Amino acid sequence: MATHAPPPPETTPRPAAPAAEAAPRPRAHIALPAPGTHVVRRPVRPRPTTGRWRRTKDAVMAVILVLFFILPHLPWPRPDGQPQQALLFDFVGGYAYVFPFRFGYEDLLLLMGLLLVSAMGLFFTNTLVGRVWCGFSCPQTVWTDLFRKIEHAVAPKIGRGGARLLWGGISLLTALTILAYFAPARTLWPLIFTGEAAAFTYVLLAAFTLATFFLATLVQDMVCTHFCPWPRFQAVMVDRDTKVVTYQAWRGEPRGPAKRKAALAAQGTAGGDCVDCGLCVKVCPMGIDIREGSQLACIGCGLCADACNQVMAKLGLEEGLIRFSSDREQTALATGRAEPKPRLRARTLGYGAMMLLVMAVIVPVYLDRTGIIVHVVPDQTGGFVRLSDGSIRNIYQLGVQDGRATTGPLLVAVEGVPEARVELVTPGAEASLGNIVPAQAPGARQANLRMMVTVPPGRAAGRVPVRFTFTPEGADAPEAVERGWFVGPGSGR
Amino acid sequence: MARPERDPLTGQWTTGHSWDGIKELKTPVPVWWVSTFLISIAFSILYIVLNPSFPSPAGKAFAMNPVSTREGLAIRLEEAAARMEGMNARLLERPLEEISRDAELARFAFNAGRALYQVHCIGCHGPGAAGQAGQFPALVDDDWIWGGTKADIHQTIRYGIRNEDPDSRQSQMPVFGQILQPHEIDQLADYVLVMGETQPGDARRTGHPAHALFQQQCASCHGADGRGNIEFGAPNLTDAIWLYGGTRAEIRQQIAAPRMGMMPGWHQRLTDAEIVALTVYIHGLGGGQPPRPAEPLQSAAAATGSSQPQTPAAPGAAG
Structure with a gap:
């Protein structure tokens, strides 16, 4: 409208006083999220669960934690003048000591190869089983999981304050261990505890302690959704044959409480197996609802499958309403066909071939090195x-x-x-x-x-x-x- | 044009403009953005104050932190000089021949000498000290016109060769073209070539028509056996090294109208310690000779009778 319409009498002119600005802003008008865009509860407080994937997660976690905390303390005999620590990345001296091996700047090509092999390995597994790295072995997942386990174990007895204290202790131990990978623990730790270490050592110690503490307590799942680039592009390595955590909608829907289903059954309409108990959402460390389909925030840990299986068992229904499955399997099952056999794909073979190729390059380079x-x-x-x-x-x-x-x-x-x-x-x-x-x-x-x-x-x-x-x-x-x-x-x- | 109003969905004010019914929100810039902006402004002001940013009328960049100004360079040069002072003093304390026994001092002297060489000597003697054929002798070979011990090299660098300084090394080869007959010079050139192929006392030498002439005219400086004499800067005529060329024509030319190199003395341009460092460097290039047994060990300061660094002379004074 080009013409200046007279303002309605009830319209208040723009107030100049800041007091009016400070008035609470209307929030009620914010539209609800469109279907399919789930709003994550904050903070995510997942309920503990048990089952196959929880046990796998515990085992992987135990191995990673034990290795992480023990490795820098293993001794290794070396000639005089060299550190006697089995695993040490000595930046000051310019050498990486890895058990019997010693690598210098001249071996950086090997490191590049190792990183390439690791990346290709990650891509390779991702084409097969999705984000198992994220769900089971990523340090962010492991430490967050550890801290939550501690909270569940000790908070009922000594309160959340006690749990925080334990978290702080573990964060400090983590920071000390990280430093021990870069300076010999046997000399560095006594220096730190007697207050004789360099000021910068304490800065690093504080930085690593605070980072561990806040990443595992405050930030938690937001690392995966906001910091980490991997979730953003891992989807291109997922195809119709990749087994990812899947809610079998064809079997579960229409969802609803068991009572309502009984009523439906009486009318001759069959309800789905999902009783809409919401347990899969409550146990999710990312706070998402897997029933909305595969999504960015899903780290593929399978804990929702564990929770669902418990419920299915109680109801006497077949387990696996939520499970690791591929899109092709689901399409076949939904239309009543037999579960298709897994097939080899060029994508998987390609990443595997690239992994072997890089190894074929760096192994001869390694064997040929004289130092x-x-x-x-x-x-x-x-x-x-x-x-x-x-x-x-x-x-x-x-x-x-x-x-x-x-x-x-x-x-x-x-x-x-x-x-x-x-x-x-x-x-x-x-x-x-x-x-x-x-x-x-x-x-x-x-x-x-x-x-x-x-x-x-x-x-x-x-x-x-x-x-x-x-x-x-x-x-x-x-x-x-x-x-x-x-x-x-x-x-x- | 509509009046500014509150948007019911977001609770923000609109700008008051309306384009075909589309209004624009006037959402304020986020606090984090504004604070980053203000911090950046504060940082840039601090940066301007601390570091050279604007020229001032005095021609100097205004800066509290002189890290990249001329004043800063002067300060750092002074610091470097102060750091080297102790090493320089040690260079003068030690006898020349003992410097190499102190690994740290030897390394300092060699590196300092290389830096000095690349400023002062490289023009004539070349980047690798291989000299220039026909003009300047190589310093990397084992042949020394004026001697290759550290004391000899030190003396040569300090006072130079055939310059106005009475302390410089002096000698004069006669212009035999004005003294001898052309056929005598031809015979001498042939005799010099024969000397390079034979040992003293060989029949080809003693039976040579110019043998007596050489002993009469040349032996006083070059020696009866032709091995030269570093006291007079008379080169060895029996070795394979010919500064002015080793062909018959070149040797003949050198006898008839000798060319004699000159070199400036450096004691007025370099400090005593710098001359010692240069000596260590030149001596260490591969051709340095051990001291002659008779020479007593003495420090550079004692040898020159002064331990005070010389002040640089006015331009041109060194010739």
């Missing part, structure tokens, strides 16, 4: 140096990173030019090291040496390709080989 990385760079002499007896010398900058578990001297040789003599010098030091790279001190990352390769007169001409070999003392074969060039007279200089 020694060598850099040979020609010095800026612009060619060769002629010595007074006429012999020809090439000078190189040599960098040796010895990442082997036990470092030792390395013998250097040059292949490709006859009678080549190798001489190594520590810059600034007087004494020649001969052709031996000395064993590196613990904690040293790289030895930088001056390498002089001298060839008698008349033996080298032009620019020839050579191989620098690095052989541990007593070994037959070199553990590292670097290619390079030896420049002699007649090479254009």
Whole structure:
């Protein structure tokens, strides 16, 4: 309307006073959610349940918790100067110690491969059985579950305050354990408890403690629906053959109390098996109603199936009204056909093949690694140096990173030019090291040496390709080989 | 145009505009957004105050934290100099030959020497110290015109070669083109080549027509056996290294009209400690020689009679 209509007399002009703004806003007009968009109860306080999936969850949880808390305390014998902890990610020293293995920066390719294999493994399982990772083994699920279990166990006896205290204790222990993966627990923990650790250690400790506490008590399921990217895109790995937690609507509907069904039966109409007890909603750790169908917030833990099975058993009905099932199975069952056999899909095979492919790449890389990385760079002499007896010398900058578990001297040789003599010098030091790279001190990352390769007169001409070999003392074969060039007279200089 | 009114569904005010009956809500910006905005403004003001952001009329960027200003650079250079002071003092305390026994000091000297080399020496002697054929000698080989012990190298760097400084290394090769007959010079050049192939006393030497001439004209500096003399900067004529070329024509040219290199002295441009560091670096390039047995061990300070760093001379004073 372009014309200015006179305001109705009852319309109040816009109030200027803030008091009017502070008046309670009308809430009653907010539309109810459309069917199918369930509003999650806040906070989610799931009721404990028992059953097959609960037992599986407990077993997985126990294994994960025991491993997490025990692993950093396992000892492992290593040479002097190296940590004696079986699993340690030593960022300061620059090494990851994993039982008998030691990985350095040079092994980052392996880590990338490992992450790829993990991702492909996640995708692979997701195409088969949906979000079992989320429902059973994700740390967010495990710790939230643990905290809820504790609350149910102790709150009736010592109250919620007591439960909170226990939560705090477990959060602190979790934070201490996390730190123990990055600094040796045997030295770090006493320092922390005597107040002698670095200030930043306490900052980290507080951060991890608070994060554990709040993620597992306050945020809980919101991590999955608001923080985590995985639920958002995992759906593309779910297809008609993926077994996900499913409410068999064809069997359950129309739902209703047993009494009403009896009345319906009297009229000759059969009611569904669902008695609408709501137990599946009450036990759900995500606070959703699985009967609304597969949804983003469902983490696939199967606890609703456990609860439903109990009810079905009581009613003498067949179990499995809620169960892990695929869309194709449901379509077949709903139309009265036999349950189709699971079929192999290109999607599953593809992720499996990619997992194997990445492993096929990183396993040879791992087997081939010697832990020694060598850099040979020609010095800026612009060619060769002629010595007074006429012999020809090439000078190189040599960098040796010895990442082997036990470092030792390395013998250097040059292949490709006859009678080549190798001489190594520590810059600034007087004494020649001969052709031996000395064993590196613990904690040293790289030895930088001056390498002089001298060839008698008349033996080298032009620019020839050579191989620098690095052989541990007593070994037959070199553990590292670097290619390079030896420049002699007649090479254009 | 409608009046602003409350929207019954949301409880918010509308803007009062109406487009074909469609009204616009005037929902306030969320508190978290406004606070982030205000914090960002406060942060940027703090940033402007602390870090160089605007030039001032004095030409200096206004900043309380001089981290990336010229003043900041000066401060950090001073800090670096202060850090190196202790090491520099140790470089002067120790006799030259003993520096390499202290691994930490040796590493410091070598790295400091490399940095100095790349500023002061690289222009003539080249990035890898391989010299330039026909002009500047290589420092990575085992042949030293003026001696390759640390004391020799130190002396050469400090005072230079054939410059105006009376302390510099001095020598003069006669212009034999004005003294000898051309055929004599030809014979001498041939004799020099023969020396490189034979040992002293060999019949090819003693029977050579220029043997007597060499002993008469050249041996006083280059030695009777042609092995040179570092006291006069007379190069060894029997080895494979020829600064000015080793062909017959080049040798003949060098006898007839000698070229003689010169090098500035560095004691007016570098501190004593810097010269010691350069000495350690040059000596460590691969051709450094051990001290001669007769030489007493003495520190650089004692050798030069001064432990005070020299003040840089006015430009041009060093020639």
